[in-house]
Amino acid sequence: MIPDYWNDARKHLSARCPTMKRLVAQHPGEGLRARGDGFYTLLRAVVGQQISVKAADSVWAKVEKLVEPVTPQSLLKQSDAALRACGLSGQKVAYARNVAEFFVARGIATRRASLKGEVEEGAYWGQLTDEEIIAQLTAIKGIGSWTAEMFLIFHLLRPNVLPLKDLGLLKAMNLHYVTAARLGDKKWLKPSEYEAIAEKWSPYRSVATWYLWRSLDPVAVAY
Numbered sequence: 559m560i561p562d563y564w565n566d567a568r569k570h571l572s573a574r575c576p577t578m579k580r581l582v583a584q585h586p587g588e589g590l591r592a593r594g595d596g597f598y599t600l601l602r603a604v605v606g607q608q609i610s611v612k613a614a615d616s617v618w619a620k621v622e623k624l625v626e627p628v629t630p631q632s633l634l635k636q637s638d639a640a641l642r643a644c645g646l647s648g649q650k651v652a653y654a655r656n657v658a659e660f661f662v663a664r665g666i667a668t669r670r671a672s673l674k675g676e677v678e679e680g681a682y683w684g685q686l687t688d689e690e691i692i693a694q695l696t697a698i699k700g701i702g703s704w705t706a707e708m709f710l711i712f713h714l715l716r717p718n719v720l721p722l723k724d725l726g727l728l729k730a731m732n733l734h735y736v737t738a739a740r741l742g743d744k745k746w747l748k749p750s751e752y753e754a755i756a757e758k759w760s761p762y763r764s765v766a767t768w769y770l771w772r773s774l775d776p777v778a779v780a781y
Contacts, residue, residue, distance in 0.1 A: 560589035561715045567762035571769070574758045577734050581769040588778060590768050592715055595668045596679050597661050598628050599713045600695070603705045604653045605646065617645035629668050630658035653700025660698050688716055711764045720756050720763040722749050726779070730770035731755060 571578035593599060605621060606614035621644045625633045633641075633654060641651045661668070667676035683691060688710055695706040707721040721727055728746055735755050736747060759766040771779040 560591060561717070563717050563762070564589045564765065567717065567765040570762055571759060571766055575766075578759070578766060578769065581734070581773055585769065585772055588772070590711070590715060590764070593712055596666065596683070596709070596713055597630050597657065597668050599709060600657045600698075600701065600705070601628065601633070601654055603708070604650055604657060604700055607650065607653075607700075613645075620644035621646070630661040633658045634662065650700075653698075656698050656700050660694075683714055688719060711767070716764060718761045718763045720753065720759075720767065722752055724767075726771055726774060727767055728752065730774050734770065734773065 568582050572582050573579075594602070601621075602614075602618055605618050609617070621641070622628055624640060624644055625636060638648070638651050641654065642648065646654065664682065665676045666682050667678050686694070691710060691714070692703060692706040695701045695709060696703055704721060704723045707719050707724070710716040710719045711721070731752055732741065732746070741747070756763050756766065768779070
């Protein structure tokens with residue numbers, strides 16, 4: 559389901575920025591969609607680190623078959639050897655366990671299986687700001703700030719995230735907002751300069767980011 563704020567965001571961006579107005583008009587009826595539950599989302603991100611999409615899909619299929627249902631408790635029951643046999647490196651096995659232990663330690667329920675005494679996932683994340691969620695997730699060894707920001711955008715559907723470590727976003731901003739003269743002999747501007755460009759998009763910078771990604775890709779970006 560597309561977020562409730564999407565139509566308001568489209569109107570806001572179109573009114574505030576001629577470039578956004580053009581990009582929004584090019585993709586009617588499309589929008590950001592939530593994927594999976596929190597643990598599922600983060601585990602899949604770990605699996606996909608530093609390998610091709612095709613390889614990640616192959617490894618994930620094996621992990622999903624082994625860890626059924628895909629819950630923190632189920633993953634923690636698996637041996638390191640069984641997880642490595644799916645194609646995970648020893649480091650990724652450790653990272654996967656770190657993510658599972660995070661959810662178990664905080665008693666966060668998943669959509670696939672809820673245990674007695676666990677807090678519903680939406681209630682857990684809903685009490686935290688974007689910055690607090692990023693701080694919690696990046697404290698998990700194996701989860702970086704980019705993954706935390708994708709979690710905010712694609713899982714929690716937070717409307718005002720600007721992932722300035724995402725090269726696709728920066729490439730699209732250069733294409734649509736930055737002149738060659740301004741770049742000079744540099745490939746990228748300073749983060750503060752990109753932030754200044756994005757000021758007019760608030761409080762819907764996630765939506766603007768989605769349309770900028772969409773301007774580069776033949777299909778909608780999803781994580």
